Amino acid sequence: MTTPPAALVNKNKKHFLGVPAPLGYVAGVGRGATGFTTRSDIGPARDANDVSDDRHAPPAAKRPKKKEEEEEDKDDEDLNDSNYDEFSGYGGSLFAKDPYDKDDAEADAIYESIDKRMDEKRKEYREKRLKLELERYRQERPKIQQQFSDLKRDLVNVSEDEWRSVPDVGDARNRKQRNPRAEKFTPLPDSVLSRNLGGDTSSSIDPNSGLASMMPGVSTPGMLTPTGDMDLRKIGQARNTLMNVKLSQVSDSVTGQTVVDPKGYLTDLQSMIPTYGGDINDIKKARLLLKSVRETNPNHPPAWIASARLEEVTGKIQAARNLIMKGCETNLQSEDLWLEAARLQPPDTAKAVIAQAARHIPTSVRIWIKAADLETEIKAKRRVYRKALEHIPNSVRLWKAAVELENPDDARILLSRAVECCPTAVELWLALAKLETYDNARKVLNKARENVPTDKSIWVTAAKLEEAHGNHHMVERIIDRALTSLSANGVEINREHWFKEAIESEKSGHIHCCRAIVKSIIAYGIEPEDQKHTWMEDAENCITQGAYECARTVYNHALTTFASKKSIWLRAAYLEKNHGTRDSLEGLLQRAVAHCPKSEVLWLMGAKSKWLAGDVPAARGILSLAFQANPNSEEIWLAAVKLESENNEYERARRLLAKARGSAPTPRVMMKSAKLEWALNNLDAALNLLDEALKVFPDFPKLWMMMGQIYEQKQEVSKAFDAYNSGIKKCPNSIPLWLLLSRLEEKRGLLTKARSVLERARLKNPKNDILWLEAIRVEIRAGMKDIAMPMIAKALQECPDSGYLWAESIFLENRPQRKAKSVDALKKCEHDPHVLLAVSKLFWSERKITKCREWFQRTLKIEPDLGDAWAYWYRFEQLHGTPEQQAEVKQRCLAAEPHHGELWCSISKNIKNWCYSTEQILLATTKEVPIPV
Structure with a gap:
């Protein structure tokens, strides 16, 4: 291996080698090391002349132990449970040998008190949290007892026969009882039977035979015969005696009826259901608080009532009764306490309680009414009410309750007495007036007005009384006098309240009364400039509530004031059309055209009403009068033409159209003339009329459309194409013309030209959803859905609020995506x-x-x-x-x-x-x- 050159060695040398460390540098800090300071950095902590401290270990203790010594210490350590202390651990802690002096006890007591106080602070929160967790746990995993509580309640409805037929429940843990197997019987040999039952009259069994094992208790001495055999007869008698003993345990010795009452047992089950599900501690606290309130202020009836209701809620009904009766004794003048006592007592006792209450508080209306409610017979109720009226003769409530129980003759006598005792009770006066004859009723109402001059219902009742007896002329006079009298007595005349009276009068069948009220009140307090607007609102309000006669009266009054207002006539006409009769509508329209002869709509409504009724000559007469009033009216001309054409009078329709073209040559008249000829299949005449019309009205697109469609019907496609093209030049904003031209190109099989026509149309009419929809449908009809899908997306970008496009896009999607698309469409539109x-x-x-x-x-x-x-x-x-x-x-x-x-x-x-x-x-x-x- 060759040695690397010196240049390469210098290149690989790290730049920080041999350089002093920067300030604050800690070696290995990147690997988690931390800096520390030793005594050598800051000097000794003690002075050399300081006295030595005995608490420090001797220098020899600082010497590190050898490995053998450490192992020996481990062997000597006692790890027995009896040597464990919760505070010190095994074998005692560092301070185990120190004495436990008074300071330590005081410190432990302080720490314990602090822990106890902190625990009390958290106790309420902890208990609340534990309670919530327990409730949540019980909701998720209820006890079996809770799961079947509703079924236990239903046991009340189980009949005695059903209870007897309930099968016995076996031991679910016993596999043999859960899966019973058929018993196996092994027949005895004939030799055994012949040996034990030798004769026909034998009634004993040999105890040494195999049959004896089948009879438990056969070794009983009384069961053996003198010869040592078992007596079958005595066995049967013993069985009967045992059965009698068991039956006598559950039977009554006198009547022989069973003591166990299954229905009563089930009733007891029902009574075991807790009536209050709250915390028992809360009940105890409430009892203590209420007891304190009762003792502090025994004359405070709500405290007694609350205490009784607390006991009632917790199921202690007798305690509640005792409490409430004690409260009644303390507060003899409190009707609330007496009524609560009557409520808590059973019916018979409640009568006695209420009777006692009536003796102490004879002027309490509520107590007398409660006393009457406790009675079951009508006769007894009447007696209670009459007794009550002796003590409280000025109670309207008692008089009304007493009158309701009487027959008409006795009720009239009672009411005559009632109005003497309560002269300001309007209800009693009105009830008496209803029971009296006509003459007496008038006298009663007059007396009522004298005693109560500020009530309007008396006047309205008088008006209804006169209407019921045919005196219609008196109704308006009474209502007028009512307004005058009430104003004189300082009563504020409220239009809304009087309109409500009018509406109620109409609903009760008093038409003249409601008309009189509306006529008298309609102009009350209304400024002249606000009359029309206010009256129209009144009429709409009456129509909304179904009071059409009131609305009709309002319109009639408005028309007498504003006879030339076409809008009021139209509203009144629509009311008669929707809620009136044909005669009333035609009569109103005749009056309307007399006051507004220039209103074409009123003339046309009258003619249409006659035409729908089948009276064509009368409709013609109305239209002829309309011609005289409006000689150049296009609507009337066209209505007359429609009337004749619908009744197959085509020649008369042609003559009318010819006159109309001469006197009022409008585009619609020309179009209707051509359409009539087209409908009658006179295509050439229709085309001539269209040519004539287009010379005068070239910018009316329907004429061009009709011409193109007639040429299409004649199979002259090129002329139809020319007509559409000419129409587009004259009327470039007519969308139906562009659509007709595109469809014509599509019929000719020129799909590309149809697309170009629609493209030109969109350039002329941007952001038009109809043109986009037609372009998409062209692609769909051509079977090119892949082109239609991006096109409809582009169309929705240009016209995002178009209902046509969104509706089309729903069914362009595949079935799984249609629902999501419909949701998007509903969000937008x-x-x-x-x-x-x-x-x-x-x-x-x-x-x-x-x-x-x-x-x-x-x-x-x-x-x-x-x-x-x-x-x-x-x-x-x-x-x-x-x-x-x-x-x-x-x-x-x-x-x-x-x-x-x-x-x-x-x-x-x-x-x-x-x-x-x-x-x-x-x-x-x-x-x-x-x-x-």
Whole structure:
């Protein structure tokens, strides 16, 4: 091996070798070493001249022991348990040889007192924690006794027969009893039987034979015959005697009935259930506290009541009764104590207690009512109440309770006396008025007004009395006098309270009374500038509470003040339409058009009401009057055309449209003219009308759409393409035009051109969810789902709040991911009807019938005009619902009259279905509904 060169040796040499250590350096500190200081660093701790200390070991002791000496010490050490001390260890500690003097005892006592005090500080917390841990442990692992406590309570319901039929429980530890085996019997030989039972009349067994082993106790002397054999007859008698002894132990010697009562035994089990589950120490503390309160202030009834209830809770009912009776003796005038005593006592004793209470406190209403409640017979209750009224004649509560128990004739006599004793009790006056005849009732109410001039219920009752007897003209007069009289007596007239009286009067059937109240109070305290707003709120409040007659009265009064307000007429008309009759609606509309002849809606509502009733000539008459008032109204012209076309009067409809084009050539009139010809299959005439209309209104997109669709129907695709293209140039913001052009390209098989059309449309109309949805569906119809998925993600980035896109994205996912996608959709569009409809379809696909029905209802509550939701729900009920549920859905749909929805509009706007009613559209749309999968 060669020696390395010197340069290499110098290169490997460490740089710190031979260099002095830095200040504070400790060798091996990186490996856990610590610095220390020795005596050599700071010098000796003692001076050389100091006196030596005997406490230090001699120098020889500092000498390290040899190995042999250490082993010898270990052998000498006594490790016996008797040599162990908790404080000193084995063989004593370093201070074991020192004497235990007074200072040591004092120090130990101080330490012990400190430990005891610290332990007391932690005692409450420790005990509380142990108690919680024990309760938690018992909850997790209850005792068997606790687990079967409810079953023990149920033993009360076990009948005597069931108790007898309970089988005996064997020893579960005995394997032979747990798994019994069939007994084996070995028949005796015939020789044994013939030897022992030789004759037919023999009744003994030879004790030396094998049969004797089968009879225990056969060696008893009384069982042997004189010949030494066993007597079978005496064995049977002994058995009977033993059975009689056992029966006599559990039977009554007089009646022969069994002493063991199984039902009473079960009742005793019920009584063993603890009634209070708290700590016994808490009960003792409560007893001591309450006893201190009673002794300190024996005239304090709540202390006695609390003490009695404490004993009652702990199950000592007799102690509770004794306490409460002692309290009653101390506080004879406390009705609370007497009532509590009556509650704690059994019924018979309670009567005596209450009778004693009534003697001491004869003016206590509560005690007399308790006394009546304790009676079981009506006659006895009446006697108690009459006795009470002798002592307390001015108690309204007692009079009312007494009257309720009487028949009408006696009640009237009692009430006549009651109003004399309690002249300010309005309830008694009104009750007496109800029982009297008409004339006497008027007199009673007049007396009541004299005694109580500040109560409005007396006046209202008088008004209802007059209405009930046909005096309708008196009702308004009484209500007016009521307001005047109450104001004169300083009573504040509160509109809300009077409106409540009016609503209650209507609900009780007093229509004239409610009208009179509303008429009298409606303008009370209202400034002229606030009248319209306040009255509309009053009417809405009445409608909300179902008081339609009150609302009708409010509207009538408002219309007399604001006869030319169209909004009030419309509200009143909608009230009659929803909650009135057809005659009332038509009468109101006739008045409305007389005051507001320029309101087209009122004319149209009147005409529609006549038309729905089947009176087409009357509807025409209303529309002709509407023409005179509004000669150039587009709505009235189109309503007249619809009326004629719906009734198959096509020539009259054409003439009306021709007149309309001459007097009011609007785009809608032109469109309706072309649509009528298109519906009647006059395609050329329709195209001519459209050409004429487009020269005047080229920016009306529906004209271009109709032209393209007519050319498509005529199979002239190129002309349809030109019509759509021309329409897009004139109306670039019309989304339906772009969709029609794209679908036309798709029908021609030009998928690339359809995509380019939609791309151009999105450039012209950015952030439009309908265009994105159509582009995605184009890819889906072409079978390119892998292109549609990233496209819908991009669409949702551009239109994050689009319900159309979120609804489509749910069913684009695979089945396992649809639920998560629906949750995301609901977070973004919680109240969007299309998302809710998609979730409903998702539940339908999972066959969750109840949830699906709930989500359909939620969808239509948000948007009842969505026809697709009605169609899907009706189809769902056809498959999974009852005929009643199907009929309900159909009726609700007809009431809502929906107009929107992709599938719904594809049926309703098809020119072939132009005469379809809402029901027909619903049925046709339902057939097109796909079942979600």
